Amino acid sequence: MFEPFTLKDIAKALGLSTSTVSRALRDTHEISAETKKIVLEYAQKINYKPNPNALSLKERRSKSIGVIVSEVANHYFSQAINGIESIAYDKGYHVIITQTHESYEREKINIQHLASRSVDGLLVSLSAETSDTSHLQSLHKRGLQMVFFDRVAEDIETHKITANNEKGAFEATEYLIRQGYKKIAHLTSSDHLSISIERLNGYKKALEQHGLPFNPHYLKYCPHGGMFYDEVENAVKELMNLSDRPDAVFVAGDRLSVGCLVVFKNLNIQVPKDMAITGFSNSDVLDLMHPPLTAVRQPAFEMGQIATDMLIRLIESRYPVYEFEKKVLDTSLLIR
Amino acid sequence: MFEPFTLKDIAKALGLSTSTVSRALRDTHEISAETKKIVLEYAQKINYKPNPNALSLKERRSKSIGVIVSEVANHYFSQAINGIESIAYDKGYHVIITQTHESYEREKINIQHLASRSVDGLLVSLSAETSDTSHLQSLHKRGLQMVFFDRVAEDIETHKITANNEKGAFEATEYLIRQGYKKIAHLTSSDHLSISIERLNGYKKALEQHGLPFNPHYLKYCPHGGMFYDEVENAVKELMNLSDRPDAVFVAGDRLSVGCLVVFKNLNIQVPKDMAITGFSNSDVLDLMHPPLTAVRQPAFEMGQIATDMLIRLIESRYPVYEFEKKVLDTSLLIR
DNA sequence: AACGTTGTCGGGAACGATTGCACAGATTTA
DNA sequence: TAAATCTGTGCAATCGTTCCCGACAACGTT
Numbered sequence: 001m002f003e004p005f006t007l008k009d010i011a012k013a014l015g016l017s018t019s020t021v022s023r024a025l026r027d028t029h030e031i032s033a034e035t036k037k038i039v040l041e042y043a044q045k046i047n048y049k050p051n052p053n054a055l056s057l058k059e060r061r062s063k064s065i066g067v068i069v070s071e072v073a074n075h076y077f078s079q080a081i082n083g084i085e086s087i088a089y090d091k092g093y094h095v096i097i098t099q100t101h102e103s104y105e106r107e108k109i110n111i112q113h114l115a116s117r118s119v120d121g122l123l124v125s126l127s128a129e130t131s132d133t134s135h136l137q138s139l140h141k142r143g144l145q146m147v148f149f150d151r152v153a154e155d156i157e158t159h160k161i162t163a164n165n166e167k168g169a170f171e172a173t174e175y176l177i178r179q180g181y182k183k184i185a186h187l188t189s190s191d192h193l194s195i196s197i198e199r200l201n202g203y204k205k206a207l208e209q210h211g212l213p214f215n216p217h218y219l220k221y222c223p224h225g226g227m228f229y230d231e232v233e234n235a236v237k238e239l240m241n242l243s244d245r246p247d248a249v250f251v252a253g254d255r256l257s258v259g260c261l262v263v264f265k266n267l268n269i270q271v272p273k274d275m276a277i278t279g280f281s282n283s284d285v286l287d288l289m290h291p292p293l294t295a296v297r298q299p300a301f302e303m304g305q306i307a308t309d310m311l312i313r314l315i316e317s318r319y320p321v322y323e324f325e326k327k328v329l330d331t332s333l334l335i336r
Numbered sequence: 337m338f339e340p341f342t343l344k345d346i347a348k349a350l351g352l353s354t355s356t357v358s359r360a361l362r363d364t365h366e367i368s369a370e371t372k373k374i375v376l377e378y379a380q381k382i383n384y385k386p387n388p389n390a391l392s393l394k395e396r397r398s399k400s401i402g403v404i405v406s407e408v409a410n411h412y413f414s415q416a417i418n419g420i421e422s423i424a425y426d427k428g429y430h431v432i433i434t435q436t437h438e439s440y441e442r443e444k445i446n447i448q449h450l451a452s453r454s455v456d457g458l459l460v461s462l463s464a465e466t467s468d469t470s471h472l473q474s475l476h477k478r479g480l481q482m483v484f485f486d487r488v489a490e491d492i493e494t495h496k497i498t499a500n501n502e503k504g505a506f507e508a509t510e511y512l513i514r515q516g517y518k519k520i521a522h523l524t525s526s527d528h529l530s531i532s533i534e535r536l537n538g539y540k541k542a543l544e545q546h547g548l549p550f551n552p553h554y555l556k557y558c559p560h561g562g563m564f565y566d567e568v569e570n571a572v573k574e575l576m577n578l579s580d581r582p583d584a585v586f587v588a589g590d591r592l593s594v595g596c597l598v599v600f601k602n603l604n605i606q607v608p609k610d611m612a613i614t615g616f617s618n619s620d621v622l623d624l625m626h627p628p629l630t631a632v633r634q635p636a637f638e639m640g641q642i643a644t645d646m647l648i649r650l651i652e653s654r655y656p657v658y659e660f661e662k663k664v665l666d667t668s669l670l671i672r
Numbered sequence: 673a674a675c676g677t678t679g680t681c682g683g684g685a686a687c688g689a690t691t692g693c694a695c696a697g698a699t700t701t702a
Numbered sequence: 703t704a705a706a707t708c709t710g711t712g713c714a715a716t717c718g719t720t721c722c723c724g725a726c727a728a729c730g731t732t
Contacts, residue, residue, distance in 0.1 A: 054718035116385035290626030
């Protein structure tokens, strides 16, 4: 069995009390310089580390934050996680990552797990299936701090950080229009996700501004965020079988963009001859793809950093916070 | 502040003692059915969850395992993590993921952090920079259970799980040979990594078996596992500047394979006209790449599952274990 | 000589949950 | 009827750490 050293071990070895050892290690003024030196040296020698569970129990906080994302294999999220870790480690916080795989049930379980005292706060990006946020509501009401990033819950009052989804979607759609496409479809995630709504708005606005009609048949949802291949394939097939078949598609997510290309390939749909495509994606191998994908890129790393900074400020605030920020960062259109 | 409910809260509300409440929740025989019912209903109502820190302190274990990988953005690792989580959750373990970004220093810090009592065991894949494993050795000697996967430490006696790297490398190299290439270079990670050594052996064996000489100038290492673009670019440039320039390259890793394609593209090296390429990769978008990459795929998900199962068996074993397994899983060659 | 200061240190309670033990009251047994 | 057994519950110790109280020297002051 793995038995780390405790204060008691040091105290016994040095013939002191645990309180003296504790104080020596915390560099209290009431311990003599000589004792401090002895204790510190011995602690160093055996590589003593305080038991974090005991500390958490005593301090009633764990110095760790929980992160809920749909998938770490998603480039947007893995970049955001890197941003999260960069800030959290700096401020002495541990990061616990959990994945929902876009499942509402999994999200509930993960959040319950994280909430039950082991984390001081939550960094949340909702799953595609989630429309009811009461599991988060109740925890938030009871005082668990949380900050939303990317996929935010409108009905929970706290800090939020998103990309400028509407503008990004507008630019991507406008790019397709400028390329000469007139029948532009929109493939997106589930309809209740904040990012879906905003991106749809940007898409509609671009159509409107360029005098193109919005065709409801051109709008396809994937309620599971493209987690299942069939879901994407069916959506694409429905688009292709329309009598007034679209000539381009604007895709609203990282996983969907890749999934869409795979479906096109499998269905032998030539891009961009049969169908042009542009979409949201943070993949770093976009220009290696065939066909290359013109994409809207979100500042994922920065979003992770900002969200973490906001959360830690909430956690460490000595007074309750009633003013909440909603920060919106610009996307960039990578043209290929 | 977020103050979860405790046994004391329930006891006070119901006019019982904490011990009675505790026993009622654990369904001990010595509590009357009536009391149990009252306690259970109330606990359910307020959604009581025992404080995991208090439990860890008492039980002297945390029911959580730490995972050390280089990057979650790497498809091999993200798939392995999914395998790890699938088993761990089933058995009631929490998973804490940390990234080294191929840095030895970061690896040491992460492992120290995880080890200091908060995890019951470690699932380790070494960073590219790591050659000295004494930071793991000392913890292992003191009884912290660990299982290595993919990048293993030869000098630590415990369970290990790897892909059949030698065979995979052999097949990939042989594939290039069968395609008619005769001057095959090898781009790999740092020289001390177990996977590098094994893959190099497979590469050499394939050359030998087909009567091709091994040219040391065709062998290029990336000590940081391709974390820096320059590292890969320099290696590739050196290969291209050789008087007897290679006509193909076998790449030994996921990140390197992608990195190599990016460099080729930036240097305007046509694939496979100027240079053929095949390598280890678990990316799910391989056949969307331009050029498509014939790749050796590792059973990442299964490796994660098996490693986790091994680790949990070690953790929960009532007797010390002295017999250790080294499990080797076959790779598959995806030809494109 | 009696008192207050100051500098060092130890004792013990607390954090939340579990559990061996004690004990009251009810029931059964000798 | 008294003793033994059984039920249901509470007390207190424990895990490792911190921190409030004191204890007790060795001083300096009056």
